[in-house]
Amino acid sequence: MTACAIEPSAGHEDGDDAAPAGCTLSADGQYGARLASAGDAWYPERWTLDGPEPYAVPLPRNQPEEPGTEVQPMGDGRVLIHRRVAGRHAFSLLYPTGPGTGELPLGAVECPDDGARLRLLPPAPGGEKAYALAVGPRSTSVWLVAGGAFGPEKVAELPGRGSGGVWLDRAGRLLALDRETGGRTKAVVVDLERGGEVSPLLQIAADSDDRLLLADHDSGLLIVRSDAPSPGQGRLGWGVLGSALPVRFPECLRLRDCSLTPFAIQPGQVLTPESCAVALRVDGPAGSWVGVWRPAERRMHHLPAPPGWLTGTGLWTADGVLRLPYATAAVPCGVARVRPPAPALPDTGTAPSRPGPETGTAPPSPPHDPEPATPLPAPGSTHPLPDPTSATPLPGPGPATPRHGPGPAAPLPARGSATPLPDPWSPRPDPWSSRPDPASAPRPGPGSAAPLPEAPDDRPAPPPAPAVARPVPLQEAPLGRLVTN
Numbered sequence: 024m025t026a027c028a029i030e031p032s033a034g035h036e037d038g039d040d041a042a043p044a045g046c047t048l049s050a051d052g053q054y055g056a057r058l059a060s061a062g063d064a065w066y067p068e069r070w071t072l073d074g075p076e077p078y079a080v081p082l083p084r085n086q087p088e089e090p091g092t093e094v095q096p097m098g099d100g101r102v103l104i105h106r107r108v109a110g111r112h113a114f115s116l117l118y119p120t121g122p123g124t125g126e127l128p129l130g131a132v133e134c135p136d137d138g139a140r141l142r143l144l145p146p147a148p149g150g151e152k153a154y155a156l157a158v159g160p161r162s163t164s165v166w167l168v169a170g171g172a173f174g175p176e177k178v179a180e181l182p183g184r185g186s187g188g189v190w191l192d193r194a195g196r197l198l199a200l201d202r203e204t205g206g207r208t209k210a211v212v213v214d215l216e217r218g219g220e221v222s223p224l225l226q227i228a229a230d231s232d233d234r235l236l237l238a239d240h241d242s243g244l245l246i247v248r249s250d251a252p253s254p255g256q257g258r259l260g261w262g263v264l265g266s267a268l269p270v271r272f273p274e275c276l277r278l279r280d281c282s283l284t285p286f287a288i289q290p291g292q293v294l295t296p297e298s299c300a301v302a303l304r305v306d307g308p309a310g311s312w313v314g315v316w317r318p319a320e321r322r323m324h325h326l327p328a329p330p331g332w333l334t335g336t337g338l339w340t341a342d343g344v345l346r347l348p349y350a351t352a353a354v355p356c357g358v359a360r361v362r363p364p365a366p367a368l369p370d371t372g373t374a375p376s377r378p379g380p381e382t383g384t385a386p387p388s389p390p391h392d393p394e395p396a397t398p399l400p401a402p403g404s405t406h407p408l409p410d411p412t413s414a415t416p417l418p419g420p421g422p423a424t425p426r427h428g429p430g431p432a433a434p435l436p437a438r439g440s441a442t443p444l445p446d447p448w449s450p451r452p453d454p455w456s457s458r459p460d461p462a463s464a465p466r467p468g469p470g471s472a473a474p475l476p477e478a479p480d481d482r483p484a485p486p487p488a489p490a491v492a493r494p495v496p497l498q499e500a501p502l503g504r505l506v507t508n
Contacts, residue, residue, distance in 0.1 A: 045333045046070065046348060047095050050148045050190070052338045054096035055348060056103075058088060067094045067117055069102050070348065070356055077348070079356035082117045082124045093143045098150015101127075103169050105143055105155070110134045112141045112155070114168045114175060130174030132157070132166060141166070144188040147195040148240075154198070154215075158184055165198065165213060179219025181211070189238050191264070199224055201234040210235040210247070227251040227270060238264065239288040242296035244318070246285045259283060261318050263296045275323050276316065281307040283314065284335060291341030298366060302345055304335045313337075313347070315363040329359035 046057030055070035059079075064087035069080045082102055093105040102117045111134055116127040132141060132155070141157040144165075152170030156163065163185030167176045183204035191197040191212065198213045202221075210225035210233055225233040231251035236259075238245050243264035248257045252272045260272040276283060282305075289300040297319035305314045305325065311334050316323040328334070331351035338346050345361045 045336045047146065048072075048336065048338055048348075049096045049098060049150055050146045051098070051150065052346075053098075054100060055336075056094040056096040057333065058090070058092060058094060059350075061087075065090060065092070067092075067102055067104055069096060069100065069117075069119075071100070072346075072348070072358060077356050077358045080119050082119065084117075084124060084126065095143050095146055095153055096150075097153065097169065103143070103153050105141075105168075107134075114155075116169065129169055132168070132175050143168075144198070145190065148190055148193045149195050152195060154178075156185060156188060156200070158186070160184070163200070163202070165215065165219065178215050179213050181213065181219060181221050187234060187236070189235050191238055191240075193240050199235045199238065208232040208234060225249075230254075232257070237285050237288050237301070239290060239292075239296070239299060241290050242288075242292045242294070242299050244288055244292075244296040244299045244301075246288070246301060259285070261301075268296075271318070273316075273318075273321070275321055276303075278305065278307070281305055286335050287337050287339050287345070289339040289341070289343060300339060300343055300345075300363065300366075302337055302339065313345070313361070315345070317366050320366055324363050326361060326363060329357075331357075332359075 046055045048055045053071070053073040055072055057068055057070070058065045059068040059081065066081060066083035066088060069082060071078055071080070088104075089107070091107065095103045095105075097103055097116070100118070104115050104117055106113045106115075108131070111131040113131040114129040116129060118125045118127075134141070141155050144154040144156050147154060153168055155166045155168045155175075157166060161184075162180055162182050164177050165179040167178050181200075181202065183202040185200045185202050186208075187199070187201040187210070189199040191199055196214060196216050198215060199210055200213055201208050202211050207230065209223065212222045212224045214220040214222070225235055225245075225247060227233045227247075227249050228251040231249050231254075233247060233249045233251070234257075236246045236248055243266065245262045245264055247260045247262065247270065249260055249270075249272075250257050252258055252260075258272045259276040260270050262268060262270040284304040284306070285301055286304055287302040292299045298317060301316050301318075303314040303316065303323075305312050311332075312328050313326045314323045315326060329347055329349045331349040331354070333348045333350065336348050340346065343362065345363065347359045347361060349357050349359055351357070
């Protein structure tokens with residue numbers, strides 16, 4: 024079987040004159056933005072998706088936009104637009120103003136002559152800020168282009184050529200990038216609040232190209248692409264951030280003469296990452312359609328895409344409904360709701376790996392394959408995070424309760440123990456008998472001052488400052504420990 028080519032998510036590089044496709048959704052899924060066409064002209068369009076029925080608001084300006092123009096929705100409903108103007112990258116916010124469109128210029132970033140390119144990163148959590156990635160021949164810079172105090176601002180710079188872009192936390196602080204150095208590409212984490220501090224994230228093998236495609240904040244599920252199991256051929260795999268679960272490369276995600284692009288992970292599955300549904304765009308000789316796969320299953324469900332689907336765009340609800348935006352001549356702004364088949368989990372007869380979020384049980388562990396798996400790094404691996412005295416490492420997203428269930432409870436006293444229960448009929452001491460009589464207490468003489476009461480020595484210590492979420496890097500592993508299913 025020929026492996027599929029795993030393509031990165033669709034985007035526009037500078038100088039790309041191809042017609043834009045799809046749209047960009049905000050991190051919370053309330054808004055979308057895209058370039059719509061009117062004949063040969065292009066104009067920005069904002070979609071509102073959080074109401075009972077979706078609707079679109081056109082945001083045209085005095086002249087049509089270029090096909091390579093990027094748009095991105097903000098959390099307040101405005102649309103960020105990125106234009107290439109006279110060798111500069113200009114950024115503005117668009118918003119509807121009655122019959123017209125208002126525009127708030129944010130500033131511009133100079134475009135150097137060394138071949139550097141700049142593109143918008145995926146929408147940051149919270150919707151208040153927006154970032155862009157400037158890729159040069161020897162270094163990569165991260166720019167804050169919306170939400171800053173003084174226009175575009177460079178917030179991080181790292182050596183090598185960066186690509187991708189996945190947010191690892193809900194605060195919009197930890198950004199995962201795929202960095203190419205020395206002929207190899209490895210996923211790293213950039214801490215935007217610590218001066219762009221870089222930490223390793225994904226290193227499956229020393230001579231493999233390892234990229235991060237998607238990450239879920241609730242369960243910690245990671246969708247990766249690596250050529251470690253098949254040198255020269257990128258394959259889709261999955262792991263869990265901050266745990267010892269293995270990295271797996273399912274065989275069902277290899278389709279002959281097709282390419283797979285994951286674009287959405289089901290949220291809300293806090294303690295059961297194996298049950299998260301992953302939506303993929305499948306491109307083959309017959310066109311494009313939707314694939315749905317769960318790590319706990321050994322198969323992928325193939326679903327037809329709605330007519331006019333904004334290809335590669337969609338989001339999950341917590342209860343497992345996939346929402347796919349589409350636009351046709353009859354319905355210029357629509358969202359198709361698709362509920363894929365329920366997961367058919369095999370009964371392995373083994374105990375669940377972790378308790379479920381509501382019922383206290385979880386589906387059985389994923390089936391074991393004949394080949395061993397590549398382990399994710401445990402704390403203290405060969406690629407540790409910075410000194411914990413300078414940055415507090417955390418195991419990843421999710422509650423503070425360990426993934427493998429709560430710790431053992433305190434044992435109950437054995438029968439016949441030496442500590443009997445109190446007798447409910449025995450007389451109890453009078454709590455007022457030991458109190459002194461206020462009338463008999465000595466009173467201070469004239470001119471004397473009553474002493475102040477001493478402060479108690481058992482005051483509780485102030486609570487510690489909240490820790491900063493930092494991911495645990497994935498360690499190097501031998502190629503002989505890769506698994507497919």
